[in-house]
Amino acid sequence: xxxxxxxxxxxxxxxxxxxxxxxxxxxxxxxxxxxxxxxPDHSALPYLLAPLGASAVLIFALPAAPLAQPRAxxxxxxxxxxxxxxxxxxxxxxxxAGPVGAGVAILLMQGLRVLHPPGGAIALVAVFxxxxxxxxxxxxxxxxxxxxxxLLVGTGIVxxxxxxxxxxxxLPKPDEPKPQTQxxxxxxxxxxxxxxxxxxxxxxxxxxxxxxxxxxxxxRDVEAKAFARRTPVPLCLDIxxxxxxTCHADDRAEDALAExxxxxxxxxxxxxxxxxxxxxxxxxxxxxxxxxxxxxxMQTGACIAAxxxxxxxxxxxxxxxxxxxxxxIWNNGGLAGLVTQTDLLAALWRRADD
Numbered sequence: 001x002x003x004x005x006x007x008x009x010x011x012x013x014x015x016x017x018x019x020x021x022x023x024x025x026x027x028x029x030x031x032x033x034x035x036x037x038x039x040p041d042h043s044a045l046p047y048l049l050a051p052l053g054a055s056a057v058l059i060f061a062l063p064a065a066p067l068a069q070p071r072a073x074x075x076x077x078x079x080x081x082x083x084x085x086x087x088x089x090x091x092x093x094x095x096x097a098g099p100v101g102a103g104v105a106i107l108l109m110q111g112l113r114v115l116h117p118p119g120g121a122i123a124l125v126a127v128f129x130x131x132x133x134x135x136x137x138x139x140x141x142x143x144x145x146x147x148x149x150x151l152l153v154g155t156g157i158v159x160x161x162x163x164x165x166x167x168x169x170x171l172p173k174p175d176e177p178k179p180q181t182q183x184x185x186x187x188x189x190x191x192x193x194x195x196x197x198x199x200x201x202x203x204x205x206x207x208x209x210x211x212x213x214x215x216x217x218x219x220r221d222v223e224a225k226a227f228a229r230r231t232p233v234p235l236c237l238d239i240x241x242x243x244x245x246t247c248h249a250d251d252r253a254e255d256a257l258a259e260x261x262x263x264x265x266x267x268x269x270x271x272x273x274x275x276x277x278x279x280x281x282x283x284x285x286x287x288x289x290x291x292x293x294x295x296x297x298m299q300t301g302a303c304i305a306a307x308x309x310x311x312x313x314x315x316x317x318x319x320x321x322x323x324x325x326x327x328x329i330w331n332n333g334g335l336a337g338l339v340t341q342t343d344l345l346a347a348l349w350r351r352a353d354d
Contacts, residue, residue, distance in 0.1 A: 009320050016061075019163045021188065040130035044132040044143055051077075051121035052148050058116075059156035062165040066211050067116055070153045070168050072109075076116025077149045080105035081141035084126025088134060098127040163347035220316055236314065237307040239347045240328045241338030246271050249278055253289035253297060258283055269335055270298045276333035277304060280325070303327055307336040311347050318344055348354045 004096055012178045021036055032048040055077070060069035066072065080102075087101030088094070101123040109115045122145060124135060160167035197216045247256040247268045260283055268283040279298035289297040304325045305314060317323050318341045328336040 004025040004029055016165075019165075020061040022158040023156070023163065024053075024056040025248050026159060027060065028056055028151050030110070030155050031148055031151040035144050036141060037200055038147065043135060044130070045140070046133075047066050047144055049122065049125060049144060051118035052152055053128045054121065055116070055149070055152055056120040058118075058165070059152060060160065063156065063160045063165045065168040068167075068169075070157070072114045073113030073312030074149045075112065076109045077113065077122050078117040078141050078146050079108045079114060080116075080122040081126055081145040082138065083108055085121070085138050085140055087139070089126045094127050097236055098124050105233070137200030146346065179278070204217055209241065234311055234347060235307070236309055236326075236328045236339055237336060239311050239343050240339045241336045244269060244335065244338045246335060247281060247294055249270070249293065249295040251294045253281075253292050253294055256294050257283070257286040260286065267325055267338075268294075269338065270294055272336065277327050277335050278328045279303070280327050284323070290322065299323070300311070304329060305339070306331070309346060311339065314339060314344055315348075 003169075015336055028048065031052065036047040039045050041174065055073055058065060059073065062068050073084050082209045083105040084098075084101035087104065087297070091097035091100060099183040102120045105123040106115075109119055126140060129140075136143075157167055194212065194216050197219065198212050201212065201215070245259060245268055247259060249271055249272055251269050260268060262268070267280055269277055270279040270281050272278050278295075279300040280303045281298045283296050285297040303317070303323050303326050305328055307328050307330055314326050317326055318339075325338055325340040328339055330336050
């Protein structure tokens with residue numbers, strides 16, 4: 001019996017709950033204030049719809065959720081409003097018009113891939129919201145619903161990005177494109193593919209609310225950690241090259257390319273003004289970047305690993321067809337060394353030989 005009362009949601013880390021609450025206050029207050037300017041008679045149409053409180057929960061507390069993306073918030077709310085108004089006009093009995101409007105709203109949102117839970121309440125407000133809402137007719141979908149949704153999303157974009165939570169949510173894309181061949185990259189040929197993830201999701205009756213790309217990235221991260229645990233090759237610091245040529249983020253791309261040619265290397269770790277690693281600049285991205293700084297074209301994120309992490313954890317990164325080396329850093333962000341595909345292959349081969 002106690003399992004029914006266990007938390008069904010994970011605890012958000014750090015200051016995220018506080019930031020989400022502050023964001024919701026700012027977003028809803030701004031939305032109400034601006035919308036009120038377009039509705040002179042505040043006793044008629046509401047200038048802040050109650051279902052927007054639920055939209056705020058998604059936008060500020062779960063900005064990466066598919067249900068919280070701008071397309072879902074704006075499209076889902078407007079579609080639901082249109083469904084509710086249509087039901088109210090065609091069905092005279094509100095007790096039937098309300099459920100029909102909400103049901104049609106759900107059908108439309110799922111069919112057009114703009115599912116947003118508060119939309120169901122938006123449709124009910126169109127039926128039970130009083131004479132002013134019914135008199136507004138289809139314009140209710142634009143004012144206040146459309147304007148409320150646009151303002152809340154706009155506030156969410158500004159606030160979340162300033163607070164460090166990218167919104168709208170997008171997966172990071174590598175700066176260097178994958179080879180344009182018919183073959184899958186090595187990591188897909190030896191493991192699961194994106195099509196496998198899509199097929200698994202399609203077979204689930206209760207499909208989780210997560211994008212294919214997010215789930216694919218999550219599974220690959222789990223697979224990498226499991227591989228590193230099963231394959232105890234040395235740490236990154238044990239196999240890395242230590243005599244590494246570097247450049248700075250503010251250097252010109254042509255100067256960095258000239259240094260690559262002079263030292264006969266294929267990539268340079270990029271340092272900031274405090275000599276902390278901020279990325280990697282390869283020949284491929286530097287060659288076409290004349291007139292730009294290294295900061296404008298460098299790769300970030302996936303190509304950087306901690307010195308005390310297992311070298312086997314680099315296997316998915318260095319076999320994705322994009323990254324050919326990983327920059328290794330100390331705990332303070334300083335440069336420790338560089339691990340190439342050759343370094344990793346040699347370590348794995350030595351482990352197999354042992």
